[in-house]
Amino acid sequence: MxxxxxxxxxxxxxxxxxxxxxxxxxxxxxxxxxxxxFLGTPGARKxxxxxxxxxxxxxxxxxxxxxxxxxxxxxxxxxxxxxxxxANHRQGLEQKFLVGSKGEVxxxxxxxxxxxxxxxxxxxxxxxKTKGDTITAYDVHTHGELLSEDEEPYFMSGPSLTDRxxxxxxxxxxxxxxxxxxxxxxxxxTGNSQTVGSDNEKEKNxxxxxxxxxxxxxxxxxxxxxxxxxxxxxxxxxxx
Amino acid sequence: xxxxxLSNYCKGQSxxxxxxxxxxxxxxxYTFTPHLVPQKDKESSPPLLFKIKLPPHVLSSYTSGFxxxxxxxxxxxxxxxxxxxxxxxxxxxxxxxxxxxxxxHLLLDDLNAINYQNKLDIDxxxxxxxxxxxxVKKGSATILLYNIRKxxxxxxxxxxxxxxxx
Numbered sequence: 001m002x003x004x005x006x007x008x009x010x011x012x013x014x015x016x017x018x019x020x021x022x023x024x025x026x027x028x029x030x031x032x033x034x035x036x037x038f039l040g041t042p043g044a045r046k047x048x049x050x051x052x053x054x055x056x057x058x059x060x061x062x063x064x065x066x067x068x069x070x071x072x073x074x075x076x077x078x079x080x081x082x083x084x085x086x087a088n089h090r091q092g093l094e095q096k097f098l099v100g101s102k103g104e105v106x107x108x109x110x111x112x113x114x115x116x117x118x119x120x121x122x123x124x125x126x127x128x129k130t131k132g133d134t135i136t137a138y139d140v141h142t143h144g145e146l147l148s149e150d151e152e153p154y155f156m157s158g159p160s161l162t163d164r165x166x167x168x169x170x171x172x173x174x175x176x177x178x179x180x181x182x183x184x185x186x187x188x189x190t191g192n193s194q195t196v197g198s199d200n201e202k203e204k205n206x207x208x209x210x211x212x213x214x215x216x217x218x219x220x221x222x223x224x225x226x227x228x229x230x231x232x233x234x235x236x237x238x239x240x
Numbered sequence: 241x242x243x244x245x246l247s248n249y250c251k252g253q254s255x256x257x258x259x260x261x262x263x264x265x266x267x268x269x270y271t272f273t274p275h276l277v278p279q280k281d282k283e284s285s286p287p288l289l290f291k292i293k294l295p296p297h298v299l300s301s302y303t304s305g306f307x308x309x310x311x312x313x314x315x316x317x318x319x320x321x322x323x324x325x326x327x328x329x330x331x332x333x334x335x336x337x338x339x340x341x342x343x344x345h346l347l348l349d350d351l352n353a354i355n356y357q358n359k360l361d362i363d364x365x366x367x368x369x370x371x372x373x374x375x376v377k378k379g380s381a382t383i384l385l386y387n388i389r390k391x392x393x394x395x396x397x398x399x400x401x402x403x404x405x406x
Contacts, residue, residue: 052348053344053348113279114282115282152275154278154279158325159280160281160282161283162282184303184304184305184353186300186301186302210304221324221326224305
């Protein structure tokens with residue numbers, strides 16, 4: 001059963017699973033790359049439910065909330081890496097591309113630090129259309145850029161209200177994606193009695209910026225994980 | 241004051257650490273106090289600043305972004321703090337967690353950034369029924385006292401109550 005015959009945007013995922021035939025190569029996976037066999041299969045597609053949990057209750061909640069995404073192709077991952085690179089070279093100017101329901105990937109368009117204007121969105125949509133993919137499955141855009149470890153972030157990785165309230169969630173049934181960074185720190189203390197945090201002990205703070213991928217859908221709480229971890233999971237599922 | 245803040249904001253720079261861990265003989269005090277107001281697209285998103293006192297002898301601590309914090313103690317006893325920027329209807333509560341299912345999503349998804357292999361590594365610290373786990377909610381904050389030795393729980397619970405938004 002091909003995806004073109006069963007339009008994801010027109011049918012709940014659970015119903016699709018009932019229509020699936022035994023022996024289909026597709027399946028549902030979680031964010032550990034584990035197959036969720038109790039869900040059956042969504043035809044030939046591989047679908048990631050955006051949680052590290054394997055618990056049926058958690059999985060069903062996320063399916064209802066549309067926190068799912070088709071397994072990205074290598075082309076999508078390449079465009080994600082390119083969007084990160086461009087955002088870093090252009091001082092945090094937002095980069096955005098669209099992924100079609102047939103898996104085509106649009107050109108990457110650029111906005112300001114705070115939005116991608118409608119004309120650029122249109123450019124990406126038209127590009128997808130010329131590639132024969134008329135339905136946008138989800139979009140990917142960047143927030144911020146890689147900063148030096150001693151700089152505080154001027155951006156948050158999560159979606160803005162505008163991102164979450166976008167009308168396209170009325171007809172798209174997969175999560176959208178933000179590519180961003182979180183500033184992380186580990187080993188603030190070694191267990192010895194000490195006071196850290198003053199300027200002359202800054203080297204003990206171990207700050208670093210980590211690439212994060214954020215999945216969001218309308219009002220549901222977003223799901224975030226390290227981008228390199230996501231790439232490893234995608235590879236694992238592709239090889240499954 | 242405003243010009244200084246704006247100047248820092250425009251450069252995206254501040255060279256003062258955003259979190260401090262003060263260690264005393266009988267406790268530690270952790271404060272999270274970012275100096276800049278970050279943006280999400282055009283929206284300002286003021287981070288939630290907080291302070292919490294915890295028992296002494298923490299082995300290591302972890303921070304990710306503006307929402308995930310962890311403190312590791314001996315024998316796999318762990319304190320997590322998660323700040324939920326999306327749940328606007330949270331009510332204060334405190335209860336003992338009996339089943340792992342109750343905190344599965346919190347541990348694996350909300351706190352995943354600090355639960356990987358080289359950090360608190362939840363895969364190597366499974367929910368233990370011989371220990372105690374308590375969940376304390378204060379506004380947008382969830383404090384999870386995870387796999388705490390029974391004899392230490394009173395102390396951990398009392399200190400979790402010290403959590404304060406600044």
